Amino acid sequence: MKKNKILYRIFIIAVFIFLNAGVIYGISQVIAYLNTGADSSKMLHLDVARTDYYLPDVTWVSIDNPGRPMEAANQQKIEQDYLDAWYVKNLALENNNIDGIYDHYTETARKKVNALIEYNAAQNISIQSTTLSHHITLNFYSADGTVAVLTDRQVTGVEKIYKDHVFVTQREFNEDYRIILLLEDGFWRVRHFEKLAVHQNTTIAQIAPVGIEQMQGLNYYPEKHPWDTFNDSIKEETLIADFKIIKDLNLNTIRIFIGYEDFGKAEIDDLKLNRLNTLLDQAQKADLKVMITLFDFYGDYDMNNWTLTNKHLKGIVSSVKDHPAVLSWDIKNEPDLDFKNRGKDRVLSWLSQTIKALKQLDSLHPVTIGWSSHKAALNLKDDVDFISYHYYQDLEELSNAHNALKKSTLKPIVLQEIGLPSYDGFWTLNGNDKEDQALFYKQLLETQKRDSINYLFWTLYDFDNIPQDVAGSLPWRKNKQAYFGIMDSTGIKPAYNVIKNRSSRLP
Amino acid sequence: MIKRNLHIHIFIIVTLIALLFSCSTASKEEVEKTTTYNYSIKSPIDQVVTNTGILIQFESFEEEYVDQLEFIISSTYGTTVLPIEMGNKQLKINIPKEITQHAGIINWKLIAGGKTIQNGDFKLFSNVNALKTVENYLGPRSIIANNRDYTMLVSIPVDSLDNLLPDGTNVLMQHQFKGTINKETHQVTAGFTWQRINSPLTTGRLITGSTLSNISSTELVADVFPDIARPFKIYEDSNHNYADGNEIISIKTDQIKDPNGNAMSDGTIVTFFMTDNFNQRWTTTASTVNGYAFAKALHPEKPSTWTVRGVITGMVESPEIDINFKSILKEIIIQKQERNTITIGPLTSYLGQTVPDGIQVSLKLDGKEIILRTKKGIVSHTYNTKNILPGNYELKVKSLGITALKSIDLK
Numbered sequence: 001m002k003k004n005k006i007l008y009r010i011f012i013i014a015v016f017i018f019l020n021a022g023v024i025y026g027i028s029q030v031i032a033y034l035n036t037g038a039d040s041s042k043m044l045h046l047d048v049a050r051t052d053y054y055l056p057d058v059t060w061v062s063i064d065n066p067g068r069p070m071e072a073a074n075q076q077k078i079e080q081d082y083l084d085a086w087y088v089k090n091l092a093l094e095n096n097n098i099d100g101i102y103d104h105y106t107e108t109a110r111k112k113v114n115a116l117i118e119y120n121a122a123q124n125i126s127i128q129s130t131t132l133s134h135h136i137t138l139n140f141y142s143a144d145g146t147v148a149v150l151t152d153r154q155v156t157g158v159e160k161i162y163k164d165h166v167f168v169t170q171r172e173f174n175e176d177y178r179i180i181l182l183l184e185d186g187f188w189r190v191r192h193f194e195k196l197a198v199h200q201n202t203t204i205a206q207i208a209p210v211g212i213e214q215m216q217g218l219n220y221y222p223e224k225h226p227w228d229t230f231n232d233s234i235k236e237e238t239l240i241a242d243f244k245i246i247k248d249l250n251l252n253t254i255r256i257f258i259g260y261e262d263f264g265k266a267e268i269d270d271l272k273l274n275r276l277n278t279l280l281d282q283a284q285k286a287d288l289k290v291m292i293t294l295f296d297f298y299g300d301y302d303m304n305n306w307t308l309t310n311k312h313l314k315g316i317v318s319s320v321k322d323h324p325a326v327l328s329w330d331i332k333n334e335p336d337l338d339f340k341n342r343g344k345d346r347v348l349s350w351l352s353q354t355i356k357a358l359k360q361l362d363s364l365h366p367v368t369i370g371w372s373s374h375k376a377a378l379n380l381k382d383d384v385d386f387i388s389y390h391y392y393q394d395l396e397e398l399s400n401a402h403n404a405l406k407k408s409t410l411k412p413i414v415l416q417e418i419g420l421p422s423y424d425g426f427w428t429l430n431g432n433d434k435e436d437q438a439l440f441y442k443q444l445l446e447t448q449k450r451d452s453i454n455y456l457f458w459t460l461y462d463f464d465n466i467p468q469d470v471a472g473s474l475p476w477r478k479n480k481q482a483y484f485g486i487m488d489s490t491g492i493k494p495a496y497n498v499i500k501n502r503s504s505r506l507p
Numbered sequence: 508m509i510k511r512n513l514h515i516h517i518f519i520i521v522t523l524i525a526l527l528f529s530c531s532t533a534s535k536e537e538v539e540k541t542t543t544y545n546y547s548i549k550s551p552i553d554q555v556v557t558n559t560g561i562l563i564q565f566e567s568f569e570e571e572y573v574d575q576l577e578f579i580i581s582s583t584y585g586t587t588v589l590p591i592e593m594g595n596k597q598l599k600i601n602i603p604k605e606i607t608q609h610a611g612i613i614n615w616k617l618i619a620g621g622k623t624i625q626n627g628d629f630k631l632f633s634n635v636n637a638l639k640t641v642e643n644y645l646g647p648r649s650i651i652a653n654n655r656d657y658t659m660l661v662s663i664p665v666d667s668l669d670n671l672l673p674d675g676t677n678v679l680m681q682h683q684f685k686g687t688i689n690k691e692t693h694q695v696t697a698g699f700t701w702q703r704i705n706s707p708l709t710t711g712r713l714i715t716g717s718t719l720s721n722i723s724s725t726e727l728v729a730d731v732f733p734d735i736a737r738p739f740k741i742y743e744d745s746n747h748n749y750a751d752g753n754e755i756i757s758i759k760t761d762q763i764k765d766p767n768g769n770a771m772s773d774g775t776i777v778t779f780f781m782t783d784n785f786n787q788r789w790t791t792t793a794s795t796v797n798g799y800a801f802a803k804a805l806h807p808e809k810p811s812t813w814t815v816r817g818v819i820t821g822m823v824e825s826p827e828i829d830i831n832f833k834s835i836l837k838e839i840i841i842q843k844q845e846r847n848t849i850t851i852g853p854l855t856s857y858l859g860q861t862v863p864d865g866i867q868v869s870l871k872l873d874g875k876e877i878i879l880r881t882k883k884g885i886v887s888h889t890y891n892t893k894n895i896l897p898g899n900y901e902l903k904v905k906s907l908g909i910t911a912l913k914s915i916d917l918k
Contacts, residue, residue: 067659067701093585108669112609116584119605125588139697143659144646149697161579163588168577169618171586178671178697180663182644192663192671192698195583195611198628 050080052266054087056307057133057314061153067141078148078181079136081188089113090129090304096121106182106189124164130303131157132310132357146183151176154199158353160303167345174199204359208366208385210412211327212289215454216506217253218246219417223489226463227296227470229256230263230275239279242460243286245487249496250505253327254283255291255416255456258316260298266308268315276316280325289327291416291456292320293370296333297469301342301350309350310357321362328365329358330388330416334372336379348380355383370416374401381409390417395440399447412454418444419458422493423483438494441486449504457499462488544619545569546576548600551613553630556668561607563600573598577618583611607631610670633670640665641678641717643724650713652769653734656706662717662724663699671698672719682715684731707731708767732772734765741779741817741825745806750832750907751856752808753863758791760817760825762798770798777802777817784812808867809908810834835862839904839911847892847917851904853884862907871903872915881906890917 058079063070081104088100098114105113120127133156140149159171176199180192222238225231246254256279263272283290294316295309320326331354338347355367366385371377377389387409391398398418405413420440424431432440441457448455462485471477486495547566554561563578570593578589578600589600606613614628644661660680664672676695680702681688693700704713710731717724745756758779763771777800778792793800800817807813811832817825835856842850849870854862861884868879868886873895879886897917904911 089585112584112669115605116582116587119603120585120587123588123590127586129586140661140699140701142644142646142661142701143657143703144648146646147644147661147699149699151697159581159586161586161588163577168588169579169616169621169623171579171581171616173581175612177583180671180698193583194609194671194698195613198612198614 052308052311053304054083054130054307055266055311056083056086056131056157057310058083059133059135061135061137063138063141065138065140068143068145070138070141074145075138078150078188082136082150082152082179082181082190083134085190086131090131092117093120093127093129096126103187104189106184106191109190109193112193126162126165127159128162128303129157129159130306131155132307132353133157148181148183148188150179150181151196152179156201158303158306158349160349170349172201174201203356204363206363207411208364210366210386212252214452214506215253215327215414215456216504217251217255217288217291217456218460219456219458220246220254220256220460221463223461223463224465226461226465227257227467228259228262229279230258230272232271232275234275236278236282239282240286243282243288246288246460247286249500250502251288252506253289253291253456255293255330257293257296257333259296260294260309260312262297263312263316266311266315268312268319273316273319276320277323280320280323284323284325288325290325291328291330291368292316292326293330293333295331295354298332299338299342301338301346303346303349306350306353309354313354313357314361317358317361321365326365328386329362329367330370331355331358331367333370334390335369336372336376351380352383355380368414368416374405377405377413378408381411384411386412386414388414388416391415392418395443395447398444399451402451402453414454414456415448416456417458418455419484421480421483422462422495423479425479434493434495437486438498441495441498445498445502445504449502457486459484460487461485464489544572544575544622544624546572546598546617546619547625548617550615550627551602551629553632555634556610556631556666556670557607557634558604558668559607560604561602563602565598568598572619575620579616579618580606581614582606583609608668608670633672634666634668635672635676637667638664638672638720638722639667639669640722641719641724643715643717643727645715645727645729647729649730649732650706651734652706652708652710652731652765652767654705654708657703658706658713658729659701659703660715660717660727661699661701662693664695664717664719664722671695676719678717678719680715680717682713684713685709685711704729708769710769710772733769734767736763736771736775736819736823737766738823739763739817739825741815741828743815743828743830747857748830748832749835749857750807750810751835751863752806752866752907754806755803756806756830758802758804758815758817760795760798760800763795763800763819763823764798771795771819773797775800775819777819780816780818782814783807807832811908833857834908836907836909839906839909841902841904841911841913844915846889848887848889849902849915850885850887851906852881852886854881854906855884866906868904868906871905872900892917 063075085104088104092098092101096117098117101110101113135153137151139151153176154174155177156174161168175195176197178194178196179190181188182191221227221229222234222242225234263269280290294313331351335347335351351369358367368384368386368388369380371379371389374389374391377387381387387405420432420437422432422434422437424433463482466478466481471481486493486499546568549564549566551561551563573591573593576591578591580587580589580602589602591598591600610631610633612628612630616623616626641662641664645658647658650656650658662678662680664676664678666672672695674696677692678695678700679690679692681690682704684707691702693702710733713729713731715727740761742759743756744759746754760777773796775795776792777795778790779802780790782788791802791804793802813830814827815830816827836854839854840852851868856862862881864882866881868881870877870888877888879888895917899914899916902913902915
């Protein structure tokens, strides 16, 4: 009885302490919450970092003007606010929502933009648009730095027009504008906007030839870092050794992949770029040509991001296009797999405009798209310089598929990926062993020789660690991806010798 | 081997099922229509902006495919799709005022069945016959009266629908300063015109305005402020020069002017730096009125010499002046000692009048100093022999810079 009493006491005291602790914690949370929020140091939003959301290619043609010399800081501010004016107008026309117009247009200009948006909203018209390049001339900058007059020539861009949510047409434009900006409340706001001229769109129609006669090669990833060729732990020696193996196989081409995020999206990571240059240097020394596949793991395609992908493209292409090892550009690996999720139209629009942007940066190297199957290979066949497709179906049908493509186009065709995993484990019903793989290559090379197919097989090594975002986490998919190599950690597989001793050797 | 056969069987069954499904969803082949559309519109000509819209007539049309037509039009502020209306056996498109009010190039495209069948562009000019206003921007709004500074007037005339006027339009830009009116005609280029207005050499308000036929701008004003001051002089002004610790001395500047003779703006701060011969330093400040600044300071209590300098920070400073203060006291009278009470005074000033109340008197005895303040010219102090041993002491009295010694006996 006495013992119970003590227990009760302990229990009651414990509950009391616990409740009090809870109440005090609750009150402290309320006080903490009330103390958050407005902080006088943040009143001017000085700490808000600008993120990358709209980066069309801007060229300042001239800042000479009779009013006042332009300072670099103000020039940057004018450029940002002017581009933001385009950006908010693009968004407003797309969503028929005038948010943001207030900040970037003066009262009278605002009325003009809003009137058009109201009209479009009433008609249920939506316009998706982006500008891609600007060429700005500063005509005038007033002595007190509050009035700026710009002429923006050759503003290129794309508009997609939808009515009642149905696509009507796409319009590519190349126009000149005059803009008068006023500095109000710390923003450069558009006071006047006037379209001065309309130009024809310039397109580079010339086809860039493929630099080598017969493409024989493979898709390359380092053994320890598949899907991560530019990992910082990969040493130059690894590349030298791997390229020597590839050259010993009497191959002449490798295909590599550049991750969109891996290379820093719009702002290119210099470290990664250096590693890309190192790889190209070593390929050059080993007498290998490199097909560079861009935008790996990019999957948005939204028009609002086009300026960002173009900036990424410019960063990479303009820094390595003069490298002698570069053979060609592959815009994207297997974009047709995104047709279902993102919409075929959206993916193709992005591919088409990216090819145009690339052609403006580099018209010498040929461009292709790595379609995931021969069925998708004829998409945008007029835009690419040569056609690439991947083939993971019945080898018997390869010849037919290839010859059917040949009939549909005069452009060169590359079998950009083909291979067979030597995996016969728990997860496969009827897997292939290493001998099957060798047999596969034997048959493939016979077909290849007969039909003289340009090919890049998949791949050099078996991989131990397949990243989650490549094949997902399902073991039957993952394991399959791991055994596509013609070499594994113990050495060569039989397929290696089949390739090495093939009769269609390069001269 | 048996295992493998089983696999093959399963594979065949699965394939058959898949085939069955694929047959049931056989794709429908689209029949390509080779329609020729017989539509053409009369392209609008270049014209003046209007807020009533523009009507486009069709030159040829057929009623059959009207629902497949789309008319896309793109103005400065964006693109839209216009409805095609059938009325009175006429097919027409009405370009709304949202598009036709704004000057600039308008491009359009007529689409039928997804294909462009006609396109073109036309220009809308601003309406020079219906003007609204001249927008003026003036800045900097405060300038300095010298030959280097200027302000800039930017004029942007607009028509009644808020469009920029064409190049070559004449704008009369005017400014007025102290009754002098300056008029200049400037031509609009790229939608605006501008003028640099050099600063006058005298201070005041510069008033600007622009006109164009019957429309005008608002009045904008710039203030002209004096330039950097020229060196100035300072003076002292006091009733007397005795160091009585009571009188107030004024330190004055002469009128501080810029090189063009404009008095400094009211409120310009002048700082006076003062040093005395005991190397004590202090400052006082004054702000100018009509170019003059006055600062005040209390006379010292002991004879001293001040060195004073006036400075306008970052601009200019005056030459130094010296101010001498004489002692008001000739001697210190130490009255007869009554027991241990010592009375000093009355201390008299330069006219024989008693010194002002509150003058410091220091008594130093046996190394201990006490400070007293006069009342009616007198201080007195009683030494307590509980604290200090009786005997003969030397008493040192100091006041207003004078020292007196006296031998006293404490009992």
